[in-house]
Amino acid sequence: MTTAISVKNIGKQYKIGAAESKFRYNMLRDVIVDTVSAPIRLAKAMIGKSDRRMNQNYVWALKDVSFDLEEGKVLGIVGRNGAGKSTLLKILSRVTEPTAGTVSVRGRVGSLLEVGTGFHPELTGRENIYMNGAILGMRRAEIDSKFDEIVDFSEVTQYIDTPVKRYSSGMYLRLAFAVAAHLEPEILVVDEVLAVGDAEFQKKCLGKMGDVAQQGRTVLFVSHNMSAILRLTQEAIVLNKGQLLMRAPTQEAVDFYLSSGQAQAGQRVWDVEDVPAASAPFRPISLKIMNRSGKAVDTVRSTEPVTVEFEYQLNAPVTGLRVGMYLSTMRGEYVLTSFDTDAPDLFEQFDSRNAGRYISRAEIPADIFNEGRYTIGVNASSFGVRRYFMDENAIAFNVDISGAPGTHWPEPRVGPVRPRLNWKIEKIGD
Amino acid sequence: MTEITKHEPHTIYIKPSKGLAALNLRDLWVYRELIFFMVWRDVKVKYKQTLLGMAWAVIQPLMTMLVFTFLFDKVAKLPTEGIPYPVFSFTALLPWGLFVVALNQGSRSLVAHNNMVTKIYFPRLILPMSSVFAGLVDFVIAFVILVGLMIYYQVAPAWNLLWTLPLFLLLAIVTALGVALWLSAINVQYRDVNQALPFLTQFWLFATPVAYSASVISAKWQVLYFLNPMAGVVNGFRWALLGTGNGPDITLWVSTGISILIFISGLFYFRSMERTFADTI
Numbered sequence: 001m002t003t004a005i006s007v008k009n010i011g012k013q014y015k016i017g018a019a020e021s022k023f024r025y026n027m028l029r030d031v032i033v034d035t036v037s038a039p040i041r042l043a044k045a046m047i048g049k050s051d052r053r054m055n056q057n058y059v060w061a062l063k064d065v066s067f068d069l070e071e072g073k074v075l076g077i078v079g080r081n082g083a084g085k086s087t088l089l090k091i092l093s094r095v096t097e098p099t100a101g102t103v104s105v106r107g108r109v110g111s112l113l114e115v116g117t118g119f120h121p122e123l124t125g126r127e128n129i130y131m132n133g134a135i136l137g138m139r140r141a142e143i144d145s146k147f148d149e150i151v152d153f154s155e156v157t158q159y160i161d162t163p164v165k166r167y168s169s170g171m172y173l174r175l176a177f178a179v180a181a182h183l184e185p186e187i188l189v190v191d192e193v194l195a196v197g198d199a200e201f202q203k204k205c206l207g208k209m210g211d212v213a214q215q216g217r218t219v220l221f222v223s224h225n226m227s228a229i230l231r232l233t234q235e236a237i238v239l240n241k242g243q244l245l246m247r248a249p250t251q252e253a254v255d256f257y258l259s260s261g262q263a264q265a266g267q268r269v270w271d272v273e274d275v276p277a278a279s280a281p282f283r284p285i286s287l288k289i290m291n292r293s294g295k296a297v298d299t300v301r302s303t304e305p306v307t308v309e310f311e312y313q314l315n316a317p318v319t320g321l322r323v324g325m326y327l328s329t330m331r332g333e334y335v336l337t338s339f340d341t342d343a344p345d346l347f348e349q350f351d352s353r354n355a356g357r358y359i360s361r362a363e364i365p366a367d368i369f370n371e372g373r374y375t376i377g378v379n380a381s382s383f384g385v386r387r388y389f390m391d392e393n394a395i396a397f398n399v400d401i402s403g404a405p406g407t408h409w410p411e412p413r414v415g416p417v418r419p420r421l422n423w424k425i426e427k428i429g430d
Numbered sequence: 431m432t433e434i435t436k437h438e439p440h441t442i443y444i445k446p447s448k449g450l451a452a453l454n455l456r457d458l459w460v461y462r463e464l465i466f467f468m469v470w471r472d473v474k475v476k477y478k479q480t481l482l483g484m485a486w487a488v489i490q491p492l493m494t495m496l497v498f499t500f501l502f503d504k505v506a507k508l509p510t511e512g513i514p515y516p517v518f519s520f521t522a523l524l525p526w527g528l529f530v531v532a533l534n535q536g537s538r539s540l541v542a543h544n545n546m547v548t549k550i551y552f553p554r555l556i557l558p559m560s561s562v563f564a565g566l567v568d569f570v571i572a573f574v575i576l577v578g579l580m581i582y583y584q585v586a587p588a589w590n591l592l593w594t595l596p597l598f599l600l601l602a603i604v605t606a607l608g609v610a611l612w613l614s615a616i617n618v619q620y621r622d623v624n625q626a627l628p629f630l631t632q633f634w635l636f637a638t639p640v641a642y643s644a645s646v647i648s649a650k651w652q653v654l655y656f657l658n659p660m661a662g663v664v665n666g667f668r669w670a671l672l673g674t675g676n677g678p679d680i681t682l683w684v685s686t687g688i689s690i691l692i693f694i695s696g697l698f699y700f701r702s703m704e705r706t707f708a709d710t711i
Contacts, residue, residue: 014709090708091444092444093550093551094442094444094551095547095548095549095550095551095708096705096706096708096709097444097446097447097705097706098444098445098446099446100446101445101446102443102444102445103443103444103445104441104442104443104444105441105442105443105444106440106441106442107440107441109551111550117545117546117549117550118543118545118546120471120475122474122475122478122479123471123474123475127471127474130467131467131471134463134464134466134467135464135467135546135550135552136550137460137461137464137552139463140463
């Protein structure tokens with residue numbers, strides 16, 4: 001067996017915190033000095049000797065990661081958000097350079113995370129296939145030879161000469177995926193495809209992944225969906241805070257990941273350094289998604305109520321504070337917005353809050369969500385005065401629809417909500 | 431499975447690049463079709479959903495020429511070395527138009543395609559390059575107009591010099607690409623470039639003998655004046671097409687030297703910044 005990917009002591013460092021230094025002017029003098037020195041700063045920056053470096057913190061998104069992968073193997077990569085999974089894939093697909101270490105990759109790397117990259121709305125489906133194929137590194141002759149196959153797979157045959165801006169989002173996605181799926185790379189990396197598209201499309205993605213694996217290609221698969229990881233991979237690595245914790249047969253790796261607590265299913269915790277200084281006196285502590293029995297979970301059932309619990313600290317009294325959430329689908333469509341002082345009595349009681357630790361808890365009733373993955377963003381503000389804190393993607397969770405209305409028909413339903421409506425059927429004549 | 435895909439995979443080594451990064455022209459060759467497709471797309475999309483379509487490629491330089499003719503010929507009565515002013519200025523607008531496209535589209539090319547830059551690998555040089563090449567299509571159309579103008583005003587082309595035209599076109603491309611490389615790479619980190627572009631374009635236009643003749647610059651300033659590489663390009667175009675001026679002399683070599691300097695330094699600057707594009711864009 002030959003080695004397809006060999007990763008040796010890879011590290012990737014990112015800069016953070018550069019933005020704050022921009023707002024440290026206290027005096028007009030500072031502003032003037034800063035403005036006058038701007039050309040010097042520009043010159044320094046251009047030759048790569050930025051003095052901003054002083055104000056910046058560096059974090060290792062990936063540190064000292066090594067592993068080998070043999071040709072034809074499928075490797076799962078698990079880890080919570082920020083563990084370095086995407087950074088690893090970006091390095092392997094040469095989007096970004098590592099700060100340290102070396103990787104050798106045997107063959108062409110294709111990835112399903114770039115579905116639709118380079119699609120231009122004004123171009124027709126046919127034109128976009130060629131454009132996208134070229135971007136993904138296909139030769140024109142190669143695209144020619146697979147063109148019919150791609151069109152068949154995408155199911156948009158009759159619209160192939162229509163500009164894609166006239167396509168429905170489903171058609172657009174299918175065409176984009178069809179191109180990516182027909183790229184025949186020696187190594188395929190897949191990042192969370194399961195988070196995009198409807199259930200049907202996700203099934204298609206998974207099916208294609210399975211095919212690819214069977215053709216003896218090397219696959220790297222990143223997902224938060226443990227059942228998909230279990231189904232598609234034999235082996236997995238666990239990343240945490242940029243470091244490789246273990247490599248083991250998938251079942252073992254997933255068990256370790258879930259039980260070691262770092263999965264933090266259904267919970268988001270803010271460390272002091274995660275919170276911008278500008279948020280003071282508001283300081284978020286944690287956000288939990290809980291099921292009926294009060295357990296923080298990653299997957300909730302559509303047929304049960306869901307509790308969202310936001311814990312935070314006020315380091316000084318705040319007037320007019322409202323704390324709330326935005327709920328949206330993974331594709332970015334908003335589902336709802338709600339604040340803790342929406343109710344008049346709570347508004348009266350908590351409009352002004354003293355310093356202290358608080359929990360704002362909301363129960364989202366049962367029978368709201370359709371199948372899929374949702375994100376919750378949190379927000380703390382004084383209406384019309386100031387926004388203290390905002391995190392648009394604080395946490396994500398999955399919804400399982402077993403037992404929800406209409407699930408006896410095994411078909412996906414469009415729309416983010418799946419309420420239990422009070423249907424009545426009357427016979428009003430013969 | 432077709433034959434094409436059954437090539438023996440070659441191994442790629444990924445490691446942090448140090449110092450002046452190697453140019454890696456091999457990758458550029460591998461991705462040559464992408465350059466073609468990007469140019470083709472830019473051209474195709476540029477005039478989509480416009481009433482006048484490709485006619486804009488004609489209207490834009492023609493209108494500029496008319497405005498110049500009114501201002502600098504009828505009002506200011508600038509000397510044109512015996513050439514009718516419309517032909518005189520239009521000849522300069524050809525390379526200038528190419529340069530402006532490169533300056534504006536090229537400088538914004540990386541930021542405009544940030545979804546490509548952050549998601550997939552391809553030689554980043556392709557983006558500014560294809561912006562510049564897309565400008566060539568407008569150039570060709572404008573060239574046809576120029577031929578029309580020359581026939582209308584009965585200006586005989588300087589046949590013995592015409593063969594140098596491709597060389598001056600090459601110089602225009604090298605200059606445009608060099609500037610685009612610098613500005614597009616800087617733009618990734620400092621969007622100041624976007625703010626500076628309109629001013630820069632205008633300033634550069636006045637510093638280049640497009641509306642006026644380079645002969646109005648006094649002899650002792652000539653060499654300094656031609657530190658602007660576009661001055662050499664424009665002057666060269668006029669010389670090759672219309673036979674004005676005294677042909678290649680020290681000023682042309684100054685412009686050419688600066689142009690090559692900008693291009694080579696731009697290439698290395700671009701390559702050395704390339705490794706952080708995806709992180710900072």
